[in-house]
Amino acid sequence: MILKTKQLSKSFGGLKAINKVDFELQKNEIRGIIGPNGSGKSTFFNLVSGIYDSDPGSYIEFDGHDITFAPPHEIATYGLSRTFQLLRLYQDMTVIDNVMSGYHTRVPYKFFDAVIGRKKIWDQERAIKEEMMELLSFVGLADYAELNASELSGGQRRLLVLARAIAMKPKLLMLDEPAAGLSPVNVDNLMKIIMQLKEKYGLTLIIIEHILKVVMDTCNSVTVFDHGQKIAEGTPAQVKDDNAVIEAYLGKKMDDEEMRKALAV
């Protein structure tokens, strides 16, 4: 088991954004998380990656480490990487610097070697750069390596954010709406790249996505959130027919009696 939460809660004032969620994830799984807006999906990501502190009584375990109270940079060193819904691109850095900064946890040399500027530092830096250029050409951004990230188009930015999250060779990658705002062709392209990267690096994935087709096609299992609670979990086919899910997404499913009543009024 790579990720496990027990009684995970988070409240903002009186609002319970996440309410006693038990979550378990196996290695090599692709888990989709769906739910209406404001159902706590992103809050769940922020709690797991350490951006928010969870409420007392919560417990989060990642790859054998208790990370309930760990700061985000420590969690990242255990091998958890994530993207953000609002991208949080480093706008004023070049594309290659963006990706190389994702490599931070794997930088092999010590600070004082860097200050003195020994030869091996520059050798290692070049090796990192080559590896990252390879990753960039894999996602198709190699030509843009020296441009500022702010000069990329929306679709390219999504790819860059993905490459930056992969750069640290994570064990678990959490994608927060990777395909938001993309055209259908680009969505297919992006999902293809994500699947190729998963094979290449042996990743475990959690994907938050509103495009249900993406979730149903690619995920092994799906968790549904509503009002901060987990309301359903299972294979895509099971979840699709779950009454609670249909209610949360589409409104209540009515039987004939109720329908007749509703129409008569």
Added chain:
Amino acid sequence: MEKFKSIIRDYPFIAFIIAFVILAFVPSVVFTDVYQSHLATLIFVNIVVAAGLNIVKGYCGQVTVGHVGLFAVGSYTAGTLFLYLGLGFWATLPIAIIVTAFFGVAMGIPSFRLEGPYLALATLGGGEAIRLFIENGNFFRSTFGISDIPTPSLMGYNFDSPDRYYFISMTIMIIAVYFSFSILRSGVGRAFMSIREDPICAAAAGINVKKYKILAFILSAMFAGAAGAVYAHMPPGYIHPNNYTVIEMVTFLAMVVLGGLGHIWGGIIGAIVITIVYDLTRPLYKYQLLIFGLTIVLTILFMPKGLGGFIDRYFLEKRFKKKTGTEKTT
């Protein structure tokens, strides 16, 4: 030529040795009077401060307006060590660097919670507090200033005139710039930049934001401390609290902004240009502040990445055109 390039790439310090040799011949070949050596020393001191400021402001994105206070700490550490213990340059320089590093920690702690203009206000207070503390303390000779701080001597050779002291300041400058280059071009520089761009994302990428923020403050403080000590021992060896006011701070900021925030050459280009302009406009001293204030505003408006970014952009567009055959416009 290719081979030479690859050697420089592997051993960057060779480039700095070449720069050292070239600069060593400048006084005897180019300069016509002693004043130019003095001006060169001032440029070198400013380069060291601006290179340090570029680390914390340009790269790490922490708006500090108290840097001149750290410069003053460096100078007055050197000054008081001479005054009370009679120490010379070679002892005061390392002590000044270490003492200033500790003040850098104090200056950096507010950055954990404050951002942007709020941090600027806090550090402005810090810098002014240091100056007022010096000005009102008899221990530091208050407004009399400390005078007759001796110039350094090495193996019987005394660097006692501006054209001799040039070599001391030049050496320190070369070493400082070398360190700043190797720090900023390594992963540490990238970590600083990610914190500037987005601290939350930087933390999620495994960068310890607090540690790197304080590291940036310590490093830049060490630069300011070294510059302060060099400035204090500069002939005629006189320091006064009025040399460390907000006006000097604005000048330092103008250097970094004009040279290019977050550009590796930023502080260096800016320090050279501003110090020379400052000297040329001395007859117009009434308007100097106006000029520098305008420089900052106009640079930020029309050349947000400064001279360094401007030059970079030119070469980048050339390379991009060569590679893809298309025009890249912004």
